[in-house]
Amino acid sequence: MMEPARFLREPKIINVGAKHFYDDLKSQGADSVHVDWRPPAGGDREMADLLNKLKKL
Amino acid sequence: MATRSRVYKGEYRDSIFLMRISQQLGSLDGVRQASALMATDTNKCLLREAGTLTDEVERAGPNDLAIVVDAVSSERAEEVISKAREMMAEAAKELAEKAEVIYRTLDSAAEARPDSNLVLISVPGAFAAKEAERALELGKHVMIFSDGVPLEDEVRLKRMGREKGLLVMGPDCGTSIINGIGLGFADVVKRGPIGIVAAAGTGAQGVSSLISAGPGISHVIGTGSRDLHDEVGGITMLMGIRYLADDPGTQTIVLISKPPSPTVAKKVLDVARQVGKPIVVCFLGGNPKTIEEAGLVPATTLEDAAIKAMAIQRGEKPKSMVFSASFDEVKKTAEMEYNRLKPEQRYIRGIYSGGTFCNEAMLIMRDLVGDVYSNIPLKPGLKLVDSNRSNEHTFVDMGDDEFTAKIGKPHPMIYHELRQKRILAEASDPETAVVLLDIVLGHGAHEDPAGALAQTIVQAKKIAEGRGRYLSVVASVCGTHQDPQDLTSQEEKLRSVGVVVMPSNAQAARMAALIATKGKVWEKIVRGKL
8 A cells, every 4th residue: 555645745647538638737747647548449348348357367 | 511421440539639629620611510529329329410420430330530520512521521630640740749658558657657646537437437446456546537437336446445545536526636736627726725625626626716816725635526425425525634634734624515415424524523624614505503513614605615714724713705895896886787687687597617606606596586497406396497498597507417428518618619509598588687607717628718708798798789688797717817718817808898707606696696686685695694
């Protein structure tokens, strides 16, 4: 477990999804990186669920 | 008119990016409608309803990008599609020029940045819980901006977070500010000693921007709108209070929410009373007695919460205020407006982008003008039969699902078209006395909301004038001088087109009531401190 309040003192952010929010974080000088998220398994829900289960095995 | 489309297999773009492209294409000459979207079932359904679903897009899948343009001619539609591709290529080029490392998955980003401690998630709702779960497994705090996450997933994630000592802000968490960094929709605030935990995004923006003009803000921890529901039990608010209690930079705390159930309220107040720092509690529309009994300071409106927190922080006795300007000045402004109204102009039409502002204004109205109809009514009997048609006093939250996700339109904080149409419709109604508006600034919001609405307001006033009436428009701007849009210049844009601009939503609501009742509620406001 990480020390609870560190993220309040020194937020280091991973942005997953809308790039617009990453651009906002950068413009504020935030320590951040961007994940160019894509729907898993090409957006196929059933396949995505299956992949997720496999990951946990 | 001619509809043309193009499908790009396996190309994914996020919804905010596509919305911006769609907006820009829609404003080009000769274009009736333009959409850049992922070919999901929902989006295809929306295109079908609009009569612009082509066979090609019908056959496309949810991971395919589609551009659909309805224009004056097929040539023009094709030109606009090419333009869309150029705009997308330009965005990709910009990214490449910046030479930034972009990760494909949360795992790869976390591996490259093991010291990261907070994950901001804004993927489509159906996928958000999985990303959040992975973030928690990796030992990171989470903010889930996405909505449409099932309640059972929220409960599961928050319990998991609590066990690991990790905060889960959201789902449906619009606003947080951590150590001065705004996440989602957030104003640029002055740093200072007052911390906020809020289950209401625009509520957090309203209070933090007002406090920014005073002592300033340490952190804003958003919980998501359902955190204080019985099923969730306020897990994030309770953890948020403890974090701010332990945070040496926070000296005064403000809690903001709609009134929780008595069980959750008791839990929250029990934890809050043990903190040892002064706490102002704004359960909008709730009973202040239970808060007072817990030894905490109740606030009736967002502004009241900000004023009381600032007074406590300065070592002064907290007191309420109804108008910041002198009573003479307020009375004079109201008179100038209502003296121009016809007797049949009796009703207020609140056209809101912030749900919490809409709710707050209705609570103020309830005590001043009585029943207000709404799509988010204070009691079931006041629900509008058709949210697109006003009835007597009507307040509409245009950020609600039925005006956004369900019809594939972006939130009114970034997209004004529906709100503009509604303002014009209200101007045509002979019974409309006042149009009441909120304008929200900050990161995430439209680059010039007052500018976009000012043109509509000029048009609305002209419509009324053409029919021998005067239309009163009252507004408040939620923002700060440090915001990219700048509070003063946004207020000035509204004033220049004849809008009565008030310093807060609560004051704007009171002013609207004064004007619509032609001054009759003055005593009630001043004596009752409503």
